[in-house]
Structures are given as C-alpha cells and as structure tokens.
Amino acid sequence: MSVNSPFLEAELFSVAPMVDVTNSAFRRVARVFTKRAMLYTEMIAAEALCHGKTNLIKHAGNELPCVLQLGGSDPRRLALAAKIGEDFGYSCINLNAGCPSDKVQQGRFGAVLMKDPDLIGQCVSAMMNAVSIPVSVKTRIGVDEFDNEDFTRYLIGTIFGYGCRHVIIHARKCWLEGLSPKENRTVPPLDYDRVYNLKNDFPDLNITINGGITDLCQCVIHLNHVEGVMLGRAVIDNPYLLAGVDHELFGDDAPVKSREQCFYELLDLAETFLSEGHKLQHLAIHVLNLFAGCPGARNYRRYLSEHMTQEHAGVEVLEKAYAAMQ
Ligand SMILES: Cc1cc2nc3c(=O)[nH]c(=O)nc-3n(C[C@H](O)[C@H](O)[C@H](O)COP(=O)(O)O)c2cc1C
Numbered sequence: 293m294s295v296n297s298p299f300l301e302a303e304l305f306s307v308a309p310m311v312d313v314t315n316s317a318f319r320r321v322a323r324v325f326t327k328r329a330m331l332y333t334e335m336i337a338a339e340a341l342c343h344g345k346t347n348l349i350k351h352a353g354n355e356l357p358c359v360l361q362l363g364g365s366d367p368r369r370l371a372l373a374a375k376i377g378e379d380f381g382y383s384c385i386n387l388n389a390g391c392p393s394d395k396v397q398q399g400r401f402g403a404v405l406m407k408d409p410d411l412i413g414q415c416v417s418a419m420m421n422a423v424s425i426p427v428s429v430k431t432r433i434g435v436d437e438f439d440n441e442d443f444t445r446y447l448i449g450t451i452f453g454y455g456c457r458h459v460i461i462h463a464r465k466c467w468l469e470g471l472s473p474k475e476n477r478t479v480p481p482l483d484y485d486r487v488y489n490l491k492n493d494f495p496d497l498n499i500t501i502n503g504g505i506t507d508l509c510q511c512v513i514h515l516n517h518v519e520g521v522m523l524g525r526a527v528i529d530n531p532y533l534l535a536g537v538d539h540e541l542f543g544d545d546a547p548v549k550s551r552e553q554c555f556y557e558l559l560d561l562a563e564t565f566l567s568e569g570h571k572l573q574h575l576a577i578h579v580l581n582l583f584a585g586c587p588g589a590r591n592y593r594r595y596l597s598e599h600m601t602q603e604h605a606g607v608e609v610l611e612k613a614y615a616a617m618q
Contacts, residue, residue: 298426299458299498299519300383302357305511305541306330306460307534308502308524309361309386309430313578317565319355321578322527324557325534325549328542331358335388335402338364338373349380357383361430363391363401365411367418374419374427385423387416389431392466393473403466406435409447413454420455428458430502433486434465444486445493452494460500460522463487477503477525488517507533508540515541530584551583555614558582562607572609576600579610588617
C-alpha cells in the first residue's frame with residue numbers, strides 16, 4: 293500500500309470547490325486578496341477529462357496553488373483524470389465524495405460514494421498510484437441513515453486504510469432524497485466535535501474542517517483542533533475576507549490590504565482579462581460583494597450587476613460602480 297502524506301502549507305486555509313463559482317476567473321480574483329490560500333476548481337467529471345475535454349481545467353498559472361477536484365467512481369478513469377490534472381500543473385487532486393446533487397448521484401459519484409467506503413478507498417488508491425502530487429478526499433460526516441460517530445470513524449478509517457492522509461470533512465450529514473443540494477448545506481445540523489474527535493483515532497491523518505465557518509476568528513479556533521479550514525459561502529458573501537488570510541492565518545508580515553487597494557488591483561486584472569478576449573461579467577460577478585457591509589455597497593452592487601452584462605462592458609463599469617458608492 294502506498295501512503296500519500298504530504299499536506300501542503302497552503303492547505304491551512306482553503307476556498308471550497310463550488311460549481312459555477314470557483315472557475316479560473318474566480319481564482320484570479322481570489323489571488324488579488326491572498327497569495328497563500330489553497331484554491332479549488334469546481335468539481336470536474338473525470339469522464340469529461342478522459343474524453344479530452346481538457347479546456348475545462350485550463351488555468352492561468354498565477355492561480356496556483358490549486359487543487360483539481362474530480363467527480364467519478366471508476367478507479368481507472370479517476371486515475372487517468374488525476375494524471376491529466378497533474379500534467380496541467382495542479383498542486384493536488386481531490387476526490388468528491390460529499391456532493392448530493394441528483395446529477396451527481398446518477399453518475400454514481402459524490403455523496404452516494406459514502407455508502408461504499410471501500411470504493412472511495414479504491415478510487416483514491418488508484419489516483420495516488422497515478423500521480424506524485426497529494427491526493428485527498430472531500431466528504432461529510434454521514435449520509436442518510438449512516439450518520440453516527442461509529443459510521444464517521446468507519447468511513448474515514450477505511451479511506452485512511454487505503455493510504456490517504458488528507459480528508460476534508462463537511463461537518464454535517466446529507467440526505468440523498470428529500471433535500472435539495474442547497475438544503476443539504478443548511479438543514480442537517482453542523483457537528484464540529486464529530487470531526488475533531490477523529491483526531492483521537494487518526495492522529496496521522498490531516499483533517500480539514502468545512503461547513504458554516506464565517507470568519508477568520510472561527511478559523512483560528514478550528515485550527516486548534518485540526519490542520520486545515522475550508523470556507524465556501526462566506527467567501528462568496530464577502531470576498532474581502534480573503535484579504536486577511538495571509539497576515540492573520542499564515543503570519544505574513546505584509547499588512548492587510550484595504551478594500552480600495554484590492555479594488556485598484558482588480559481594475560488591473562480586469563484590463564488583462566478583457567485584453568484576453570473575456571467578457572467583463574465573468575470577472576465582475578465575483579466582486580459584486582466586494583464592499584459588503586460598507587456604506588454605499590448596495591449602490592455599487594446594483595450598478596455593477598445592471599451594467600456588467602452590457603455588450604462591450606469595460607473597466608469603466610467597475611469604476612462607475614465604485615463612484616456610485618459615494
Ligand atoms: C454554489 C455551490 C457549489 C458547490 N459545488 C461544490 C462542488 O463542486 N464540489 C464540492 O465538493 N462541494 C461543492 N459545494 C459545497 C462546498 O464545497 C462546501 O462544502 C459547502 O458549501 C459547505 O461549506 P460552507 O458552509 O463554507 O459554504 C458547493 C457549494 C456551493 C454553495
């Protein structure tokens with residue numbers, strides 16, 4: 293059995309994989325705020341990569357470090373997709389074993405895999421054998437009727453037994469039927485202790501905790517118990533939160549950039565982005581909440597959302613949105 297242990301420094305803090313959000317444009321925006329955090333792709337179906345759809349995983353090099361998240365349940369296909377990801381320069385590969393959407397269940401991957409921990413183990417083992425970069429699994433504490441402490445220990449223990457040394461755990465179970473993916477992110481209660489307790493049984497396992505974390509103070513508390521924290525929706529709601537990560541969590545000397553400083557750097561990024569032939573809206577959508585909580589934020593957001601989709605929208609749309617706050 294090969295053991296895959298590296299836990300990269302960046303994984304102290306990561307931004308969660310989110311379909312339709314954490315694409316390349318999002319990650320370029322995120323890099324204005326943090327150089328140190330680990331970023332993720334959206335979930336990419338392993339089958340799509342095996343069929344040559346590698347345009348799905350193109351990235352601008354300066355988005356790294358970044359984890360490619362794969363969905364699938366066929367160890368050989370996942371291994372091939374992982375190798376493609378490694379060749380594209382991704383820092384790590386992650387297997388999605390926690391996403392409960394119908395589409396994903398039909399493909400027999402995501403959260404449904406939790407009902408077959410050995411299959412998760414076989415998948416991750418095949419992926420680890422195919423690449424020389426770290427491979428992790430993202431899962432939850434339970435699924436349907438499998439939701440007690442013993443099950444969580446069995447699930448994680450099985451993955452550990454196959455040699456995987458990093459799991460990301462969303463600290464709530466999911467219901468495969470009866471709840472929408474969105475409800476599955478709010479209705480089942482969070483149980484952080486269930487995740488913390490795993491450290492007693494698996495001291496050599498690197499654990500990243502996820503679910504409901506909304507600020508960096510909470511991150512510090514979690515980091516007293518586990519190796520990494522992962523935030524998703526909090527970053528959508530307030531991308532500026534990322535600006536504090538390098539200083540406050542990674543201990544960098546450089547002071548935290550102001551929102552204004554970030555905004556001016558985003559203007560430069562937008563220039564580059566447009567010059568590459570992209571549309572402004574694909575970048576601007578990730579900064580609609582840049583001024584969340586500030587006076588005039590609503591005017592900024594309204595102006596930007598109304599104008600960013602216009603044909604030929606340029607950097608001036610961002611500038612005018614900013615001016616609308618005053
Ligand atoms: C819009 C959206 C899309 C998501 N897509 C994925 C995905 O592709 N893969 C995945 O593992 N989790 C996905 N998730 C779940 C998040 O990665 C994360 O586990 C969840 O939102 C809980 O973390 P949070 O409370 O910090 O948001 C998604 C969540 C959201 C809100």
